[in-house]
């Protein structure tokens with residue numbers, strides 16, 4: 001049955017949550033196999049140059065080396081390599097299997113992913129190791145035999161099912177080896193970052209022999225051609241995936257499903273065109289093979305640097321092979337690489353390169369976690385109800401048949417009765433058929449809709465990459481122009497550089513290609529969907545006609561009951577499908593929304609850049625600026641500084657990551673420890689009494705808090721860096737209708753992001769902080785009054801500035817902690833709550849910085865707010881002692897300088913996983929004229945501690961984006977490298 005092959009942990013249809021155990025770092029295991037010298041090599045007079053020494057060492061001699069040449073000894077190319085295990089020509093197939101792969105089997109059965117791949121030059125013995133011969137079966141068969149044995153052992157305690165798929169990547173296209181007629185298949189990344197092969201045949205199997213037959217059949221479909229180096233050279237990469245699903249019904253009616261995936265990959269051989277003497281088609285194949293292997297090599301290089309840290313940028317997107325092996329190399333998989341070489345002197349170069357790559361791969365680390373899928377009670381319940389109903393229907397049906405049989409024996413039915421019964425049965429069968437048909441169509445529609453959204457998400461991701469590059473290019477161009485103007489260098493001097501820098505990175509070109517492909521795919525999906533919808537509408541019409549017809553045909557109460565139950569079962573199945581569809585849709589839409597926001601963010605940056613450039617032109621040209629424009633400009637600068645949009649984006653990131661996790665709707669009570677902590681904090685500052693936890697906010701270092709005064713045209717700092725916080729839990733009690741009206745992100749944002757807090761009114765803020773419930777009306781008003789917070793705040797600041805002679809500035813401070821002894825957050829009033837120095841501390845007082853407290857904070861990231869209006873201190877006035885103390889105790893300040901000319905630099909995340917999209921690093925510089933008009937400390941975006949980007953020596957902030965996917969954050973979304 002065709003289905004989707006996934007390489008990452010992905011959700012089954014309708015499964016609401018994939019629970020993953022604590023991930024563990026695991027080193028990639030690298031084994032080396034040296035095959036015996038072949039007859040051809042012997043005929044050629046080749047000598048053995050690869051020698052196994054001990055169990056783990058291999059020495060590769062340089063055949064070109066003259067042992068007599070003592071002068072060259074220090075430049076010897078003889079090399080020694082150490083691997084996890086080394087096999088020579090004496091090793092049997094079983095030896096290789098036992099030492100490399102056997103240990104993975106148990107893990108796969110209990111829900112871990114594993115990958116074994118054979119790597120090496122053409123003719124070095126990869127296929128021999130993986131597939132083997134009839135008499136000497138390779139890793140495929142031995143693994144599967146053990147897998148089935150292991151499953152057999154646990155059959156009593158769990159239901160296991162095994163399915164497999166087998167594909168090849170030939171010339172960068174994917175073919176299903178079990179169903180070659182399906183044509184070229186698409187490789188897609190879903191919103192969770194899992195790679196999927198759309199439409200691949202997944203076959204359920206019950207024993208290893210059956211799989212072996214399928215494999216042999218599939219292998220006949222594999223592209224194999226004789227080459228100069230190998231008579232049966234595999235010209236494609238073959239991937240056998242075996243999925244083991246283990247179901248066990250746990251307590252609380254939660255069904256636990258463990259999904260373990262095992263990939264066994266026989267790569268095509270790397271080769272040198274000169275060596276293989278390939279021409280034409282063979283040469284093209286070779287180029288493709290080498291391209292994908294080169295991409296694999298690049299990934300291995302990138303992953304092996306820094307000990308396989310995920311911080312390193314790894315471009316998996318360069319080839320289908322690396323995209324498919326993404327998890328095996330850098331993600332969730334226990335991975336074994338079996339490198340192959342020939343011992344022959346004629347293979348020296350190939351062997352040397354293979355050994356180098358394999359040796360490097362030893363440094364790769366993967367993160368292994370068990371894939372646990374909790375099928376929640378709700379869906380399980382539906383399934384139970386449906387099967388109960390089905391049982392009841394069967395029971396009633398048999399009862400009717402029995403009764404009717406008896407009746408027939410006693411009183412032969414009249415012709416009329418018999419006819420109507422037959423007619424009724426016919427209609428009933430038609431109705432059931434129509435229901436089934438409808439259900440199938442609904443399911444297909446759900447799948448199509450999901451595919452459609454995924455395509456949109458993919459497209460958005462690529463468009464972001466392209467837009468990033470376009471902006472980067474423009475920025476570089478502007479920068480060069482400025483530099484050359486300043487240095488008064490002749491324009492021609494940069495001509496070469498211009499050319500060099502505008503070369504589009506491969507990733508961007510790839511993104512363009514993919515966008516076209518995805519758009520075509522979207523059109524195809526839309527057409528399919530429209531057709532299906534039409535068919536569904538017809539089926540519905542047909543069914544409703546039948547439904548109308550039925551009551552007239554019903555002749556007994558029992559039959560009526562059967563029909564009623566039939567309809568009920570159908571309704572429930574439909575509801576079930578819809579529930580699953582909604583779940584899927586919600587998750588995907590969240591992901592898509594992220595992209596839309598990122599796109600707007602990019603656009604905003606572009607506008608800012610444009611405004612800045614125009615302003616510089618005005619300034620440079622000495623054009624008189626009307627007062628209204630100057631005022632607007634001033635307001636605009638302060639708006640940027642206040643960073644209200646950034647906070648909004650941050651909050652969005654927080655909320656969407658939380659929604660994606662499904663934590664927002666977590667209605668289960670918190671664990672005891674957390675419950676008491678929640679009680680302690682008891683921040684009922686959300687409309688419906690939710691307990692809202694944000695991770696601790698980061699206080700920027702003082703060095704980042706730079707005054708711009710007297711610094712003309714100064715680079716004032718970085719911002720616009722957002723990352724999803726590590727965790728956010730919102731435990732909701734179901735909101736009432738009224739409460740729902742206030743349950744909007746806007747409301748939350750309004751409340752949380754109000755720069756001064758005064759928009760809410762001091763008493764309101766204090767009341768909320770004190771955990772007092774607010775009426776729906778009050779919330780509504782609040783939402784309205786805070787509609788345009790940034791504008792209101794800026795206007796007020798402007799007024800305050802006027803009042804106090806300019807220099808007004810506002811700031812928001814996030815206090816990291818609440819006091820351990822506080823039961824509820826209180827509005828804390830400063831020692832001098834005069835109107836000119838109002839300050840609302842929405843935090844519990846008495847915070848301490850003890851280690852215990854910090855540890856608790858780590859467990860329970862929390863957020864409290866302190867709002868300070870510095871404008872009201874006057875620009876030069878000292879902050880009150882309370883504020884000073886808070887600032888000093890943290891030793892950090894929130895606000896970096898106000899930005900101006902924005903600049904994007906592809907930032908390679910240093911602490912997010914591959915799947916996470918990255919936010920462009922943005923830096924702004926305001927011209928001195930603008931900046932001097934609003935003196936005072938500048939402001940930084942508020943970044944949670946764990947999500948801040950790094951700050952480089954130049955004070956630039958590197959920070960990744962909010963995730964696009966939960967998934968992800970999914971690999972993709974990589975931003976182009978800045979051309980060197």
Ligand SMILES: Nc1ncnc2c1ncn2[C@@H]1O[C@H](COP(=O)(O)OP(=O)(O)OP(=O)(O)O)[C@@H](O)[C@H]1O
Pocket residue numbers: 034035036038089120121122123124125126127128129230232233234235267268269270340
């Ligand atoms: N360990 C071994 N013992 C005996 N024969 C071997 C061994 N390894 C490989 N051979 C033989 O060497 C030849 C080439 O092996 P194989 O086809 O497996 O290479 P390959 O690496 O898969 O090549 P390609 O990449 O071109 O497909 C085959 O005839 C195979 O039987």
